Amino acid sequence: MGGGGVSLCLSVYGLGDGVEASVQTPRSFSALFAHLFHTRHNLPSLILPFSSVPPLAFRLEMGVFGFDHRKSVLRHIPPANDYPGNIIINVNLEKSSSSVVYEYFAGKHKEINNSYGVAPCLLDSKDKGRVELILKYIEDGDLRRWSLPGIKAFNIGLGEWRSRFNCISNPYMYKQLLKLSAADLIAKGNSCVSSRQNSASKLLEKVFRVRLGRGFYGECLGVRADRNSDLSDEIGKLLSVKSAATGLSTDSATDTSEVAKAYGGGGSPSSSSFIIRMDEYNQWISGNSS
Structure with a gap:
């Protein structure tokens, strides 16, 4: 993100982790929160898949904020005094990166003066509870807790959206993300599981x-x-x-x-x-x- 200029937001659009489909796909929600924040405050921004921007395109004067939750990332991060001060890396092993990004932009949103009619919350009240529940499910899968009811079916249902989680190829991605619900994703996941089991059962006839x-x-x-x-x-x-x-x-x-x-x-x-x-x-x- 460049101060005084256009904010460049990069999100990883990856495939899921096998049948659980849980690893990178939810990063699209991180892109959603960046989009909502910049839209709410009429701030110029460009949100792109990470792979579309060459590393050398980063300028020294830009501020870079990175978010992740994977323990495997830690070994690739040098000590804080070994990389430029304009780079801030937030690795939280207790929360998914989607949740941390949501909290980051929600906090930035509150810091900005709301006297010009800006919405009091980053998410509209009609969407807030539904999106936050989805984030809880994403975090349950990302951190391999598997404690919430229907979490496996949720991840499978979310995985069915993989092909649409790209704001370049799918200009309606943000609106679609705001309409998702955990209940619908669980139902979709259960339907997929049932369909796959039926297909496998037919093969076992021979x-x-x-x-x-x-x-x-x-x-x-x-x-x-x-x-x-x-x-x-x-x-x-x-x-x-x-x-x-x-x-x-x-x-x-x-x-x-x-x-x-x-x-x-x-x-x-x-x-x-x-x-x-x-x-x-x-x-x-x-x-x-x-």
Whole structure:
């Protein structure tokens, strides 16, 4: 933000964190609060995605305010006396950056003289409670607390808005954000979960046994999930239940990544992937019925 000139507000429009879709997308609310503040006070501003501005475009005389809540960011921030005084970085591990930005602009709003009919609050009274509840849900997901009712469904519902969270490609973003409600997002999330589970259940109608490594690594159940790789989480959970029902015992001590590495793949102990030739695949499923 440049004193006496045009304020440049940069917001990160990222994708979600897997199925929870929680990491960067809510930064659009930070952009909303910057937009409301500058609009309320008729201050010139330019709000852009961070990636659209080269780092060298920052001028020394500009004041830069950064907000974040991720612990991983701390190791990238030098001591305060090692960067220019016109840079202020606020990393609050107890609040989401969206909440901190809201408090920042709400506080700046109160500092400005309201004698010219400026709204007493940054948010209109009809929107304030609804937006603040959304911020609580965003914070619950951002800080990995998962304590609020329907928080997982909320994050999934919020993730469905990802493609619209860009003020350049979507000029109606701010109006749309102000109309969102936690209840609607939770309902949307639950609907998405139900739809995905139904789609995964249909795939399990054609389940078959797989002899991993031609039986060397044991057996498991599998399905053809062509063009449905996005349902891997739901498919895995349903296969686990079906495996137990068919008498295949689960072994939580098995490191699936070791099997994957044997075939040039990798992953984590509980979730791995690899690619094999079709002729080898046919050997793994030969003699097994659907």
